[in-house]
Amino acid sequence: xxxxxxxKKKSPSAESATAEGxxxxxxxxxxxxxxxxxxxxxxxxxxxxxxxxTSMRTALFLLLMLAVGAVPGSLFPQRPANPAVVTQYIKDxxxxxxxxxxxxxxxxxxxxxxxxxxxxxxxxxxxxxxxRAIAHYKAMKSQPPRTPKRxxxxxxxxxxxxxxxxxxxxxxxxxxxxxxxxxxxxRVEVRNADGDLPSLGAERxxxxxxxxxxxxxxxxxxxxxxxxxxxxxxxxxxxxVEGDTxxxxxxxxxQFTPGTNxxxxxxxxxxxQLDKFNAKFDRESPGKAGQPIDYTAEVxxxxxxxxxxxxxxxxxxxxxxxxxxxxxxxxxxxAPMVTVRDGEGNVSFQGPVIAKVQGDNYYxxxxxxxxxxxxxxxxxxxxxxxxxLVTSDGISFSGAPELVNPQLxxxxxxxxxxxxxxxxxNVFELDVEKLKPLNSRNLAAGGxxxxxxxxxxxxEGKGSITFDGVKKYIGVDIHHxxxxxxxxxFGLLAVAGLMTxxxxxxxxxxxxxxxxxxxxxxxxxxxxxxxxxxRLAGEAxxxxxxxxxxxxxxxxxxxxPTTAVSSSTSKDQ
Amino acid sequence: MPxxxxxxxxxxxxxxxxxAGTYTVAFIAFAWDLAKSSxxxxxxDLKAAASSAGEKVTVAAGRVxxxxxxxxxxxxxxxxERPTSSLTFEGGTAAGDMKYAAERRVPARIAVALTVxxxxxxxxxxxxxxxxxxxxxxxxxYEFLTTGAFVAVAVFLVTLIRRDLxxxxxxxxxxxxxxxxxxxxxxxxxxxxxVPALQSYWLxxxxxxxxxxxxxxxxxFAMSVLQLLQSYRQKNLAAGxxxxxxxxxVVPNAxxxxxxxxxINAIAFIGWTFTLMFGAIWAEKAWGRFWGWDPKEVWTFVIxxxxxxxxxxxxxxxxxxxxxxxxxxxGYACVIINFTLVNTVFQGLHSYxxx
Numbered sequence: 001x002x003x004x005x006x007x008k009k010k011s012p013s014a015e016s017a018t019a020e021g022x023x024x025x026x027x028x029x030x031x032x033x034x035x036x037x038x039x040x041x042x043x044x045x046x047x048x049x050x051x052x053x054t055s056m057r058t059a060l061f062l063l064l065m066l067a068v069g070a071v072p073g074s075l076f077p078q079r080p081a082n083p084a085v086v087t088q089y090i091k092d093x094x095x096x097x098x099x100x101x102x103x104x105x106x107x108x109x110x111x112x113x114x115x116x117x118x119x120x121x122x123x124x125x126x127x128x129x130x131x132r133a134i135a136h137y138k139a140m141k142s143q144p145p146r147t148p149k150r151x152x153x154x155x156x157x158x159x160x161x162x163x164x165x166x167x168x169x170x171x172x173x174x175x176x177x178x179x180x181x182x183x184x185x186x187r188v189e190v191r192n193a194d195g196d197l198p199s200l201g202a203e204r205x206x207x208x209x210x211x212x213x214x215x216x217x218x219x220x221x222x223x224x225x226x227x228x229x230x231x232x233x234x235x236x237x238x239x240x241v242e243g244d245t246x247x248x249x250x251x252x253x254x255q256f257t258p259g260t261n262x263x264x265x266x267x268x269x270x271x272x273q274l275d276k277f278n279a280k281f282d283r284e285s286p287g288k289a290g291q292p293i294d295y296t297a298e299v300x301x302x303x304x305x306x307x308x309x310x311x312x313x314x315x316x317x318x319x320x321x322x323x324x325x326x327x328x329x330x331x332x333x334x335a336p337m338v339t340v341r342d343g344e345g346n347v348s349f350q351g352p353v354i355a356k357v358q359g360d361n362y363y364x365x366x367x368x369x370x371x372x373x374x375x376x377x378x379x380x381x382x383x384x385x386x387x388x389l390v391t392s393d394g395i396s397f398s399g400a401p402e403l404v405n406p407q408l409x410x411x412x413x414x415x416x417x418x419x420x421x422x423x424x425x426n427v428f429e430l431d432v433e434k435l436k437p438l439n440s441r442n443l444a445a446g447g448x449x450x451x452x453x454x455x456x457x458x459x460e461g462k463g464s465i466t467f468d469g470v471k472k473y474i475g476v477d478i479h480h481x482x483x484x485x486x487x488x489x490f491g492l493l494a495v496a497g498l499m500t501x502x503x504x505x506x507x508x509x510x511x512x513x514x515x516x517x518x519x520x521x522x523x524x525x526x527x528x529x530x531x532x533x534x535r536l537a538g539e540a541x542x543x544x545x546x547x548x549x550x551x552x553x554x555x556x557x558x559x560x561p562t563t564a565v566s567s568s569t570s571k572d573q
Numbered sequence: 574m575p576x577x578x579x580x581x582x583x584x585x586x587x588x589x590x591x592x593a594g595t596y597t598v599a600f601i602a603f604a605w606d607l608a609k610s611s612x613x614x615x616x617x618d619l620k621a622a623a624s625s626a627g628e629k630v631t632v633a634a635g636r637v638x639x640x641x642x643x644x645x646x647x648x649x650x651x652x653x654e655r656p657t658s659s660l661t662f663e664g665g666t667a668a669g670d671m672k673y674a675a676e677r678r679v680p681a682r683i684a685v686a687l688t689v690x691x692x693x694x695x696x697x698x699x700x701x702x703x704x705x706x707x708x709x710x711x712x713x714x715y716e717f718l719t720t721g722a723f724v725a726v727a728v729f730l731v732t733l734i735r736r737d738l739x740x741x742x743x744x745x746x747x748x749x750x751x752x753x754x755x756x757x758x759x760x761x762x763x764x765x766x767x768v769p770a771l772q773s774y775w776l777x778x779x780x781x782x783x784x785x786x787x788x789x790x791x792x793x794f795a796m797s798v799l800q801l802l803q804s805y806r807q808k809n810l811a812a813g814x815x816x817x818x819x820x821x822x823v824v825p826n827a828x829x830x831x832x833x834x835x836x837i838n839a840i841a842f843i844g845w846t847f848t849l850m851f852g853a854i855w856a857e858k859a860w861g862r863f864w865g866w867d868p869k870e871v872w873t874f875v876i877x878x879x880x881x882x883x884x885x886x887x888x889x890x891x892x893x894x895x896x897x898x899x900x901x902x903x904g905y906a907c908v909i910i911n912f913t914l915v916n917t918v919f920q921g922l923h924s925y926x927x928x
Contacts, residue, residue: 056885060882060885060889060892066878067882070875073871074915074919078866081866081867226864235861284576284577285766288763288766291768292769293769316769316770316772316859317770317772317855319858319861328860477860477861478861479861479862481862488863492850495843495847495850498843502839531888534836
């Protein structure tokens with residue numbers, strides 16, 4: 001974009017150095033050092049760097065770097081998407097896992113090098129757009145360029161001859177042409193209207209460059225909108241079992257990711273209760289049996305604690321909007337209801353347990369921690385199967401996603417669960433290393449297998465466990481992004497600008513008229529496009545037709561540019 | 574949710590196979606056209622060389638009466654200074670403006686007729702699939718490939734109405750056949766309902782534009798490959814070496830190919846911009862964020878950036894011609910990766926390929 005600027009600068013010191021070097025040996029060394037360090041000065045260096053950065057070649061290079069730089073983010077697991085997968089990946093690949101981490105390959109899109117690429121690209125973009133905007137503003141305010149001497153050199157050129165008896169002199173012809181071009185959207189300036197050779201310059205399509213500038217500026221707008229979202233937005237997750245209520249306060253979230261400038265006071269305390277969740281599965285397509293075809297969550301919402309309750313439906317692709325946030329249905333599963341009695345016969349745990357989906361047909365893992373059990377704390381680990389079936393090898397699996405034959409298979413443990421020390425633990429995992437097993441397939445007592453309503457007593461009088469029934473749960477994502485509306489607006493602006501810049505053509509037309517020796521009025525015109533314009537020939541033909549109709553000329557096809565008539569016109573005048 | 578009609582689904586698969594078969598015959602006819610044209614012209618060349626060795630250029634120009642068209646198709650004179658330029662060149666017979674010439678190319682006509690037949694059968698296949706499933710026919714990779722191949726061939730045929738791009742026939746049909754075979758062999762999926770994540774009107778908008786843009790990218794990919802071959806051949810001819818790619822005679826010169834593929838790429842780029850934006854809007858509706866660097870998002874972005882680079886390259890000195898063509902080819906390679914590897918190998922939110 002500033003290709004022309006670059007050519008201007010050539011270090012004068014290098015040239016003078018060569019001349020001096022020829023004059024004297026002693027001065028040669030000095031001259032060489034001068035040549036090695038062009039006397040640009042600090043300011044000059046900055047200017048040179050700026051010119052380099054804002055050049056089209058650099059912009060193109062940075063653009064391609066951006067494409068290449070984005071790729072690793074799809075090859076390696078990314079922390080923002082799932083930090084646990086990254087930790088596991090580093091563990092699984094001890095030889096290079098840490099090395100990749102040092103290169104920030106698990107945080108590609110916030111890495112120093114990726115940021116460097118896009119920040120440089122945007123600086124380059126600003127440095128390119130600003131001077132172009134100024135130049136275009138000037139161009140829009142100035143008159144079309146002067147009429148070239150030889151119109152026949154332009155890529156599109158044609159002539160018309162008005163018969164002497166038509167009574168249209170050169171001055172009228174040029175004004176007629178000016179009127180026609182104005183109607184066609186050209187900006188027109190008539191020159192030397194009453195002289196021998198009146199001419200006009202016309203230009204249209206200023207919108208092309210405007211579109212180009214809008215496109216590039218909008219991209220900056222999109223970037224800023226994304227930044228605003230990162231600063232002031234927040235997101236979180238919450239698992240809701242049927243009957244549970246989520247209240248939009250920090251403690252209401254299972255997981256919460258605040259933006260850099262987030263303040264907890266900006267959380268509006270709305271609430272959403274999950275009344276019922278329905279999942280429908282495909283029972284008619286061959287080979288796809290059991291594939292989900294519908295998830296619907298019936299919820300009751302309140303904008304504020306005092307607002308009236310409102311029944312709403314939450315579905316995939318159909319979020320619920322509340323208090324400036326949107327709530328999305330992102331997951332679901334089964335939550336078996338369990339009652340655990342301890343060795344003293346007291347109920348030490350009662351309620352739903354979130355079963356984490358692990359495999360086909362809601363084959364889910366279950367962990368129950370009972371720290372309140374006395375005299376010993378109890379722990380359970382196992383599986384939940386909505387439709388329990390057994391293979392011929394004796395392995396249990398889930399045969400269908402629906403609750404046809406729900407079953408809980410558990411091992412039990414007792415001992416110190418380690419929850420009293422205040423160290424945070426994953427609720428979905430139980431560290432059994434320091435615990436003593438009670439029930440297990442390998443022990444005499446065997447594993448616990450429960451169907452709804454059944455109770456199993458634990459060995460050694462440690463208590464009992466009852467499978468009361470099954471509820472469903474949903475995973476809800478809560479998002480607040482104040483930047484996204486702006487991102488959409490700038491995105492749409494960018495597309496509008498892009499289409500304008502690609503499909504509006506900037507064209508210049510010049511027309512010159514004159515009187516031939518035999519009394520005819522000769523008209524010649526030429527067209528020039530700025531940039532690529534494959535429809536310039538079409539425009540030339542359209543203009544010719546307009547002129548011919550205006551002056552009642554017989555419709556003649558465009559003569560090749562080098563005919564005798566046209567060359568004589570330009571010479572005779 | 575309408576019921577699944579398995580019978581229609583089976584008819585659809587039959588139509589797809591028939592379409593692939595018809596395309597294969599059409600492909601052979603297009604290849605025959607290239608070979609035959611090459612031979613005819615060689616014979617004319619030999620005759621011309623025997624009768625008047627000195628007037629070879631005149632003969633070449635008058636041979637089909639088509640070469641004249643190339644002379645005034647160039648636009649601004651500055652464009653002719655390009656390395657790959659020279660609008661009329663010795664050893665080329667196709668017009669630069671890609672208008673139909675007077676001469677009859679019987680094999681090419683047969684090939685086009687067969688392609689039309691093939692595309693009608695193909696359309697029947699796509700429509701029966703849609704009716705069988707009771708929804709738009711692009712809900713999984715099998716459907717994306719079969720519908721995508723249909724759109725690619727249809728776009729090619731529509732372009733043929735205005736421009737003589739029959740030289741592209743072997744490439745476009747070759748790619749369509751590969752797509753149909755890959756769909757039936759590697760990505761076959763029976764007719765079925767959509768998972769909840771795909772049940773959105775955005776599937777209709779977002780994916781249809783993605784299919785259309787990909788079809789256009791397929792055309793420009795073929796043209797860019799031909800442009801590179803033709804550019805190489807033009808250099809060879811200019812240096813007075815033997816013409817070892819004589820089938821390229823029916824292909825227009827490199828600059829004309831570059832100009833047309835630029836125009837098509839510009840349309841496809843706008844389409845891809847919409848694909849990206851509508852995808853972001855849908856992602857916001859489905860997952861709560863409009864951008865999350867999911868592998869599919871990454872590659873859609875990479876493709877967008879590569880083609881943006883292509884458009885910029887055309888305005889950068891030293892990057893037009895061959896280098897721009899390479900960018901167009903790299904862009905298409907990314908489209909392929911985005912469809913194959915990203916859907917099957919990479920872990921992401923778009924992994925519901927129906928496999």
